[in-house]
Each structure stands twice: as structure tokens, then as C-alpha cells.
Amino acid sequence: MHPSEIKNFNKLPRLKTSYIKAGILVSLLAYWGVILVGTFVTFN
Amino acid sequence: MDVFLPIAQVFVNPIEILLLSAIVGVLSGLFGVGGGFLMTPFLIFLGIPPAYAVANEANNILATSVSGSTTHYLKNTLDYKMGLMIVIGGAIGTSLGIFTFSYFKGIGKIDTVISLAYMYILAIIGTLMLVESLREIDQAKRNVLLKKKAHVHYWIHGLPLRMRFPKSKLYESIFTPIIIGLIVGFIAAIMGIGGAFILVPAMIYIIKMPTKLVPGTSLFVTIFVSVIVTFLHSFNYGSIDLLLVLMLVIGSIIGVQIGQKLGERIDSSGLRALLAILLLVVGIAIAYDTFFAEQVQVKIQSSVNTELNFFSSFIIDFSKEMPFFYGLFTIMFAIILGVCAALIRRFASNLKSKIFIKS
Numbered sequence: 001m002h003p004s005e006i007k008n009f010n011k012l013p014r015l016k017t018s019y020i021k022a023g024i025l026v027s028l029l030a031y032w033g034v035i036l037v038g039t040f041v042t043f044n
Numbered sequence: 045m046d047v048f049l050p051i052a053q054v055f056v057n058p059i060e061i062l063l064l065s066a067i068v069g070v071l072s073g074l075f076g077v078g079g080g081f082l083m084t085p086f087l088i089f090l091g092i093p094p095a096y097a098v099a100n101e102a103n104n105i106l107a108t109s110v111s112g113s114t115t116h117y118l119k120n121t122l123d124y125k126m127g128l129m130i131v132i133g134g135a136i137g138t139s140l141g142i143f144t145f146s147y148f149k150g151i152g153k154i155d156t157v158i159s160l161a162y163m164y165i166l167a168i169i170g171t172l173m174l175v176e177s178l179r180e181i182d183q184a185k186r187n188v189l190l191k192k193k194a195h196v197h198y199w200i201h202g203l204p205l206r207m208r209f210p211k212s213k214l215y216e217s218i219f220t221p222i223i224i225g226l227i228v229g230f231i232a233a234i235m236g237i238g239g240a241f242i243l244v245p246a247m248i249y250i251i252k253m254p255t256k257l258v259p260g261t262s263l264f265v266t267i268f269v270s271v272i273v274t275f276l277h278s279f280n281y282g283s284i285d286l287l288l289v290l291m292l293v294i295g296s297i298i299g300v301q302i303g304q305k306l307g308e309r310i311d312s313s314g315l316r317a318l319l320a321i322l323l324l325v326v327g328i329a330i331a332y333d334t335f336f337a338e339q340v341q342v343k344i345q346s347s348v349n350t351e352l353n354f355f356s357s358f359i360i361d362f363s364k365e366m367p368f369f370y371g372l373f374t375i376m377f378a379i380i381l382g383v384c385a386a387l388i389r390r391f392a393s394n395l396k397s398k399i400f401i402k403s
Contacts, residue, residue: 017182024178028171031324035167038335039160
């Protein structure tokens, strides 16, 4: 295997972790969005 | 088989209540968190009106905290002086909380306020817990050790009227525990929770008590706060249902024991993220009920057509005719249940060690 290919292969788990982290962050933002918008709509 | 709760005026399945309180008890014992902020929403989902769920869960917390506190008393891991200072603030906070509760009940908004309070508390705790546990997992993978500051001073440490707390080896302003107690008492009165999720971090990071004294002292404070909350709810609204309390106490005491045993065997730090997700899910379920469901389908049935048995009639008459004594009785009932649970646990533990030594 070419060294550059090995380098890319090693990057995969780190990339996966970043995607999971981004997914959790987006979910939390969506969650808070629903709660805040819901509260705003209920009191209007 | 459904059972009619005479005070809450609803039919509930006792097995459901026992199972749920046992599950919440297991989580409590496993993660060292109070179960109030999970059990009250579950009671609401089962169809018990929020105002009744709050009051009865407060009585359940009283029984479980008496049980836990008795164990810590026997182990001498309690700081009474610090506990009493927090209780002073707790008493003021509870009274303010009941006043706020009465105001929202008066304008007919109490159920919405309780639901919103739960939704936000669960969302905040769930988010913080999830972020913290993900960070811990990340650090464990990278083998990173964080250097924490030994002493962080907040404005609260500069307050006057300092006092010595020999057991905790602290020289602290009396206002620090009083302010913390005030916040805990206020939240406990409105939400029917023990407030350990605020009290424990505050005792460790703000008051800086030794960690071994924290659980016992926190339970000691919770006893007084939940006594005041139970009494005021019982006296003002007659909302304590002894039958519901009995089911809750039995379930949660058994659950806590199982949870503590499980906690000794497995590492719960990885599971903390799952608890955080559970909290967020419960929070969003409350949000759905509050914002989107036009009318939550509850099994509320009028008692008009229900023939009450002797026990139910007795509870209703007792709570209406003698609210003061009913309040005292509910407190004594919870305390006796809690002490009995602690004694049974001690007896079982002694018996187990004797058998272990013999074999």
C-alpha cells in the first residue's frame, strides 16, 4: 500500500468521530430550537 | 387491574407505577442522581395531574431520603451544621416556591408552568450531561489528563458572616449555604424534586465540602425541604395520596438497592451519555405534550360514578376535615417507611455478612 493511502486510511476513524460530534451538536441545536420556538409560540 | 387514587381522582395501574418507580430507583442508585426529575414526568405521562404528581413525588423523596440519610447517620458521614444552614435557606426558598405555586394555580396556569419547568430542567441537565460524558469518553480515548485548578473563588466566597464548620473543616460565610438552600427549596416546591442535582455539585464545587460528607448531608437537607414541601402541599391543597405514595416508595426503595449493587459491579461513566439521552427524550416528550398535543389522552375518570371503598373514603375525609393532621400524618408515614427500609437494609446486610463469614 502506498504511504499516502495509509495516511488516508488512518484519518477515517477521526473523520467518523467528527461526523458523530457534528451530528450530536446539530441534534442538540434542533432540540433547543424546538423547545424555544414552542415556548415562544405557546405564549403568543 | 386498575386502582383508583382517591385524592388524585384517577385510575392507575399499580404494576406500572411500581415498575416505573423501580426503574427510576435503579437509575438513581446507578448514577447517584435523585429520581424526582424523572419520576414526576413519568407520573404525568401516566395521567396523574402535574400538581398531584409534584406533591406525591415530594413525599416519595422524603421517604427515600430518610432511608438514605439513616444509613449515612449510622456511618457518621453527615455534616449537621452545614446541613442546617442549607435548610434555613431551603425553608425560605420552599415558602417562596409554594407562594409562586399558589399564584400560578390561582390563575389556572400551574400545569403549564410545571411542564415548562421540567422541560427546561431536563433539557439543561441532559445537554450538560451529554457534553460532559462525550468529553470524558474523548479524553479517555486520547489518554488526556486535565489539570484542574485547586481553588476557584467566586463572588459567593467573599460574603460576610463567616463561620467554622469543623466536620467539613471549612471557614465559610453562612450566606453561601443559605443562598444554595434557597434556590434548591424554590425549585423543590414547584417541581416536587429533592434538588440533589443542584445541591451535590454546589456542595462540591462552591462550598467545597469533602466528597465523603456530600451524599449524606445532601440527603439530610432533602429531608427537611421535602417535609416542608409535603406539608405545604398537603395542607394547602390536600394533594397527597397515601396509596400512590406507598406504591412509589416501595418501587423506588427496591430499585435504589438494585441500582447501587449494579453500580458496584459496572462502570457507569460510559452509561452516563445514555442517561443524558433519556433525559432529553423525556424533555422532548413533555415538550410534545405541552406544545403539540391538543389534549393529552389521560385516563382521568370522574369519581362521581365510582363507589369508594372504606380506605379511599377515609383518606378523602381525613384530608378534607383535618388538613393539618393529614399533612403531619403523610410526613410521619413517609418517615416510618424510610426508616423501616433502612433498618431492613441493615438487617439484610448483617445477615449476608454472617452467612458469608460462616461459608
